[in-house]
Structures are given as C-alpha cells and as structure tokens.
Amino acid sequence: MSSGAGSWLVLAAGAHLGFQLTVTLVAYPALADVPPDRWARAHDSHSRRITPVVAVVYVGLLVAVVAALLHEPVSNGTVVAAVGAAGSMVLTAAGAAPLHGRLGGGHDTVLVRRLLLVDRMRLVAAVVCAAGALAAL
Numbered sequence: 001m002s003s004g005a006g007s008w009l010v011l012a013a014g015a016h017l018g019f020q021l022t023v024t025l026v027a028y029p030a031l032a033d034v035p036p037d038r039w040a041r042a043h044d045s046h047s048r049r050i051t052p053v054v055a056v057v058y059v060g061l062l063v064a065v066v067a068a069l070l071h072e073p074v075s076n077g078t079v080v081a082a083v084g085a086a087g088s089m090v091l092t093a094a095g096a097a098p099l100h101g102r103l104g105g106g107h108d109t110v111l112v113r114r115l116l117l118v119d120r121m122r123l124v125a126a127v128v129c130a131a132g133a134l135a136a137l
Helices: 003-032 036-070 075-103 109-136
Strands: none
Touching: 003 036, 003 075, 003 109, 036 075, 036 109, 075 109
16 A cells, blocks of 8 residues: 555544544543433533544544555555444444434433443454554555
8 A cells, every 4th residue: 555545544543543542431431420310411511522523533534444445455454444444433323323312311321331332342443443554554
C-alpha cells in the first residue's frame, strides 16, 4: 500500500482506538455510575454530546478503510483493519445504538450491563483495526 493511503488508515484507526478507549475507560463507567433517579438527564446529556464525535470518528474511519481497500494491492493488514472497523461499526449500529435507545426510556441495570459488554467488544474490534492498519504499512 502506498504510504499516503497507509498513513491515513493508521491515523483514522488510531483516532478510532483513542476514542474507543476513552468511551470504554471513562465515559461509559461514569454513565454506569449514575443513580437511577438521575439517569434520564445524564443519559440524554451523554447521547447529545457523544453523537457528533461518533459521527466524525466513524466517517473518517470508513473513508480511510474504503480508500485503503481501493488501493492495489490490498494487504492482509488492510483486510484485518477493515474487519476490525466493520466489527466496531456493526456493534455500534446493532448493539450500542439500540441499547441507548432503550435506556433513553429509563435506567435498567441489565441493559446497562449489556451496553458495557457491547462496548468492550467494540474496544477489541478497535484494537484489531489499529493492529491491521499498522501491519498494512
């Protein structure tokens, strides 16, 4: 892969991993600690603040992965990065987003635990993506 496409992939995967680490280690634990009587306001505030960041990070990652996949030859590292990115995006769209939708209606300990589990799985996918991006260089 050319150094340009590879550099963008590493940059996007690194930004994604940094974002995901922050969510997993800081944002979600803080949200999970909110008592049920303060949940609605805290969850609404979290959702409003994080949504634009998710959009920027995921759009940048998607563009970088597509550009890398369109560049010939496609390396094994690029494929691994693409699989990790896709995994994270699918877990967000099919797991975290619907759970947030349900949690918007009120605190539910079981749903919060599921959200934390889905989030840890997204972290694994982000690590896979970053490792693949580095290998693609």
